Amino acid sequence: MKPLTSLTLAAFALLIVTSWWFHQQYTVQKQRAESALQQLTQQKNELQNLVRRQQAIADLDAHYSEELTHARLTIENLQRDVAAGTQRLRVNATCKAVSGATTSSRLDDAATPGLTDAAQRDYFRLRERIETSNKQLAGLQEYIRNQCLITP
Template sequence: MMAVILVFFILAKTAIFYRSEYHHALNRVDEKQTLIKDMQQREKKVSQIDKEYSNRLQQALENVSQLEHSLSAGGRLQFAATCNRTHSTSGVDDATRARPDNTAERDYFTLRRRIEIARAQISGLQAYIRSQCLNEH
């Protein structure tokens, strides 16, 4: 009879131990699932940020290209420039307008593109930091 009670006691302790381990495992699974859901939400938010700022960058670069095409088609770009005048004794101004040389125009548009890229990258990084690192939603 004592052996039966001892076996029953051992089985009961074993059952309690494994039940406790089962509940700990369930809790860990729940924690992991919560973590996975949080990571998926963050990934979705980061993807939205990336898409938004990539679109902004694309639009800005298209605007620069449109400005460049407009200028090459005879449009005007306004900034400080100097005229190369031929010295004449008549005192009449030349009919040519001030215009940067081709290298200056190329450099100008290169800088505009780089500024727009930097602006988009900085804005995107700031949005990422606010939404992911500082948890500002």
């Protein structure tokens, strides 16, 4: 063979090997890019899910905070009405005879049943704490049902 022909064949073989090597590099880089794109899409979906869950938690918190505020205002209004005398607290009590009065079957001799001021304050404080606890428990139960028990 002539030297020019063998040189041409060598150049052609080198071109084929180089093309194959570049094709392999291209394939590897393409796979890396596709993998990175897939991971990016997955992370984007996870982030969107996290944002939705955070919004749901914020909505849940706002809902139960509003309910708690409403319950407190209702109790405060009732307490003001009782203090003003427009509403009364009903107490299941037995009337005792006024000291020094003779025992008789008449109710006129009985003292009016009622709560002391301290007992009345305690009643409203207890009622507020019960409402607060109930609203907090309801909010936590809703959070557990809608956030903790769902599969992401």
